[in-house]
Amino acid sequence: xxxxxxxxxxxxxxxxxxxxxxxxxxxxxxxxxxxxxxxxxxxxxxxxxxxxxxxxxxxxxxxxxxxxxxxxxxxxxxxxxxxxxxxxxxxxxxxxxxxxxxxxxxxxxxxxxxxxxxxxxxxxxxxxxxxxxxxxxxxxxxxxxxxxxxxxxxxxxxxxxxxxxxxxxxxxxxxxxxxxxxxxxxxxxxxxxxxxxxxxxxxxxxxxxxxxxxxxxxxxxxxxxxxxxxxxxxxxxxxxxxxxxxxxxxxxxxxxxxxxxxxxxxxxxxxxxxxxxxxxxxxxxxxxxxxxxxxxxxxxxxxxxxx
Amino acid sequence: xxxxxxxxxxxxxxxxxxxxxxxxxxxxxxxxxxxxxxxxxxxxxxxxxxxxxxxxxxxxxxxxxxxxxxxxxxxxxxxxxxxxxxxxxxxxxxxxxxxxxxxxxxxxxxxxxxxxxxxxxxxxxxxxxxxxxxxxxxxxxxxxxxxxxxxxxxxxxxxxxxxxxxxxxxxxxxxxxxxxxxxxxxxxxxxxxxxxxxxxxxxxxxxxxxxxxxxxxxxxxxxxxxxxxxxxxxxxxxxxxxxxxxxxxxxxxxxxxxxxx
Numbered sequence: 001x002x003x004x005x006x007x008x009x010x011x012x013x014x015x016x017x018x019x020x021x022x023x024x025x026x027x028x029x030x031x032x033x034x035x036x037x038x039x040x041x042x043x044x045x046x047x048x049x050x051x052x053x054x055x056x057x058x059x060x061x062x063x064x065x066x067x068x069x070x071x072x073x074x075x076x077x078x079x080x081x082x083x084x085x086x087x088x089x090x091x092x093x094x095x096x097x098x099x100x101x102x103x104x105x106x107x108x109x110x111x112x113x114x115x116x117x118x119x120x121x122x123x124x125x126x127x128x129x130x131x132x133x134x135x136x137x138x139x140x141x142x143x144x145x146x147x148x149x150x151x152x153x154x155x156x157x158x159x160x161x162x163x164x165x166x167x168x169x170x171x172x173x174x175x176x177x178x179x180x181x182x183x184x185x186x187x188x189x190x191x192x193x194x195x196x197x198x199x200x201x202x203x204x205x206x207x208x209x210x211x212x213x214x215x216x217x218x219x220x221x222x223x224x225x226x227x228x229x230x231x232x233x234x235x236x237x238x239x240x241x242x243x244x245x246x247x248x249x250x251x252x253x254x255x256x257x258x259x260x261x262x263x264x265x266x267x268x269x270x271x272x273x274x275x276x277x278x279x280x281x282x283x284x285x286x287x288x289x290x291x292x293x294x295x296x297x298x299x300x301x302x303x304x305x306x307x
Numbered sequence: 308x309x310x311x312x313x314x315x316x317x318x319x320x321x322x323x324x325x326x327x328x329x330x331x332x333x334x335x336x337x338x339x340x341x342x343x344x345x346x347x348x349x350x351x352x353x354x355x356x357x358x359x360x361x362x363x364x365x366x367x368x369x370x371x372x373x374x375x376x377x378x379x380x381x382x383x384x385x386x387x388x389x390x391x392x393x394x395x396x397x398x399x400x401x402x403x404x405x406x407x408x409x410x411x412x413x414x415x416x417x418x419x420x421x422x423x424x425x426x427x428x429x430x431x432x433x434x435x436x437x438x439x440x441x442x443x444x445x446x447x448x449x450x451x452x453x454x455x456x457x458x459x460x461x462x463x464x465x466x467x468x469x470x471x472x473x474x475x476x477x478x479x480x481x482x483x484x485x486x487x488x489x490x491x492x493x494x495x496x497x498x499x500x501x502x503x504x505x506x507x508x509x510x511x512x513x514x515x516x517x518x519x520x521x522x523x524x525x526x527x528x529x530x531x532x533x534x535x536x537x538x539x540x541x542x543x544x545x546x547x548x549x550x551x552x553x554x555x556x557x558x559x560x561x562x563x564x565x566x567x568x
Contacts, residue, residue: 049410050403051567066410069311077407083400085328092327100320100408102310140404 001025002047002148002179006056009042009203016042018203019056024181024196026147029174031194032183035290039203040183041079044152048077060148072101076141077150081133081157086126090117090136093125094143103143111139130157138169148179155189167193187286201290214285222258224251225274226265235264252278317409317418325422330391338384338471339434345377346438350445357450370453371463372531374442375435378467382474382526383496385427389475390491392423394482402568412564416483420476420556427475431468439464459532466541467530473545476552477522483559499523522548 002024009017017039024030034040045051047058049065057064060075068074084093094108112118115135120128125136134157141149151170155163170193174180184190190197191211199206199214207214226232229251233243241256253261258277265272325331353360353373360368396402409415436455443452453460478495485491503521506514518524519538528534528544539547 045403045567048403048407050406052565068410071312071410072408073310075407079403079407080400083403085324085395085399085401087328087330088324089327092323096320096323096327097404097408098320099323100317101312102316 002058002060002150002181003062004043004047004056004058007043007046007053007058008055009039009046009051010054016203017046017053020200020203020205022198022205022208024179024198026179027174027177028195029170029180029182029193031190031197032181032200033187033190033197033286034183034185034200034206036185038185038201038290040185040200041152042203043200044077044079044150044181044183047150048075048079050079070101070144072097072103072144072146074144074146075148075150076144076146077152078134078137078141078154079150079152081130081137084125084133084136087124089122089124090128090139091121093136094140097140098143101144107143107145111142114142115139131159131162134158134162138166146178149173149181151180151182153183153185155184155186163189199286199289206289215279221278222253222256222261223274223276223278224253224261224265224272225249226251227271227273231268232261232265232270235268236261239264250274312409312411312414314414314418314421317414318421320408321415321418321422322426325392325426328391328395330395331388334384334388334391335430338381338388339430341381341384342375342377342434343438343441345380346374346442347445349376350374350442350450354445354449367533368451369531369533370443370446370451371439371460371467372527374439374446375464375467375530377438378435378471378526378530379523382471382499385431385471385475386478386495386499387492388427389423389478390482390495391488392419392479392482394486394488394491397486398488406568413560416556416560416563419479423475423479424472427472428468431471432465435464435467435471453532457532462541463530463532466545467526469545470526470529470548473548473552474522474526477548477555480552480555480559483563484555519544520547522551 004020004022007017007020008015020039020043032040032043042051043058046053047060047065060068065071065075091108091112094111095105097103098105098108109118109121112121115138117132117135117139120132125133128136134154138151138154141151154166158166170180170182174195182194194211196208196210197214198208224232229245229249233251236243236253236256239256239260241261242254244252244254258275262272262275350373396405405415406412409418439455443454446452455461455464478491481494482488482491485494499522503518503523506518506521509517515537519528524538525544525548528538529541529548531541534540538544
């Protein structure tokens with residue numbers, strides 16, 4: 001299990017991470033979602049002991065990364081696929097990583113095979129496409145067969161086939177009981193690949209929950225078609241609901257449930273022709289949540305550390 | 308089964324990294340080529356002109372430092388090898404992958420040092436001994452020669468290899484501090500070549516005092532049989548250079564453990 005406790009990180013004047021607090025549990029794929037520059041990568045670097053937190057701490061199964069005895073056997077991470085010496089071959093890169101943690105040499109060929117880059121194992125990494133580099137990075141993360149896996153923006157640079165492959169791969173890792181923590185700024189990607197989602201904005205925790213929870217709690221709208229739209233509009237407005245005239249005969253009602261609207265229409269003797277609750281998409285929820293987060297920052301978007 | 312990360316497992320990993328990049332292999336080749344090749348060229352030129360050499364030069368002639376004259380050029384190749392061993396990890400971003408596998412930063416530096424010291428000392432000593440022996444072969448019969456059976460000669464030859472190894476560590480330490488390949492190599496070359504030039508702006512009496520502290524002159528003292536009047540004695544020169552290297556390494560490692568990767 002991965003635990004982040006009151007974590008803060010300041011770079012000069014910028015508070016990149018501001019009091020983050022969350023747990024990432026085994027057995028599910030947890031998405032780490034936020035706009036670019038919201039502190040996702042910084043948080044991941046702190047979890048891996050690469051950056052020192054200003055306050056708070058991150059632990060893996062109760063231990064700080066720095067104190068892990070066999071780091072690659074406990075945590076596998078892919079932060080930046082291009083963070084490899086370009087002049088070294090894929091196999092030699094993995095061999096060096098394996099040797100540092102006393103991982104058998106045969107494991108190198110196994111993971112190369114698994115991610116599907118065996119044929120270029122003896123080629124220099126500098127000539128790899130981003131997709132191939134991502135696969136090499138995943139191979140490195142899997143070397144020690146770890147129980148906790150971290151991926152920072154893993155679908156970047158992958159083709160549709162690769163994206164599908166990686167989704168299934170995350171799912172299978174989680175099904176094996178591992179902790180899988182995946183960051184992304186793409187809501188749509190998280191909606192299909194993650195079970196649990198942690199949303200942050202401007203370094204602050206915004207919300208956490210399953211995809212269903214997040215959309216259920218959001219302000220959905222109700223599509224209404226009645227015999228007397230004009231009359232219903234005034235009734236809804238008196239109940240503090242919002243009304244938008246969509247087409248000629250359709251109303252989109254906000255801030256009221258379909259039950260409330262139906263009751264009101266019945267009470268006023270209006271015939272309801274259609275009453276359809278419209279669930280907010282995760283995308284809408286995300287925009288709504290992070291738009292709020294931007295206000296906290298006082299509009300200093302240009303000063304935020306680029307990820 | 309104990310799979311704990313240890314100094315030796317990290318050293319093994321660093322050894323794989325050290326020898327699997329072209330910069331190390333090419334750097335070593337240039338280093339050997341310059342030391343040996345220029346050594347042969349210099350000794351051959353001395354042999355052909357020795358008869359006409361002024362008597363004063365003949366009296367202070369040192370067969371050891373003459374035969375190892377190629378080191379003056381080879382030391383820059385050594386500097387590149389040392390600096391790149393750490394700076395290339397920053398340039399490529401690979402340092403993050405490395406530190407995720409080896410979170411103990413002091414252990415990482417020690418492992419890299421171990422690999423650098425062992426490989427540099429072995430190659431340097433083989434090269435300087437071979438260069439010296441070939442030089443003496445070329446000199447023999449025309450120019451006075453020295454033999455490794457003479458204690459002072461053996462010391463001068465072996466300390467030449469030690470000098471080159473210490474230079475590699477010197478630039479390695481600069482690489483830790485500066486984190487940029489080009490910056491590290493530039494500063495290394497500047498300290499070796501440009502700082503001595505600055506001495507010319509100062510009065511001669513000052514120069515006499517300070518020039519012996521310059522790395523190149525420390526090297527000159529270490530690899531010559533005869534002590535020059537204004538320079539350190541060989542072992543003192545070794546100690547001064549060792550202090551430089553130790554200071555930079557401690558400074559670099561301290562910075563390395565404190566800053567974000």
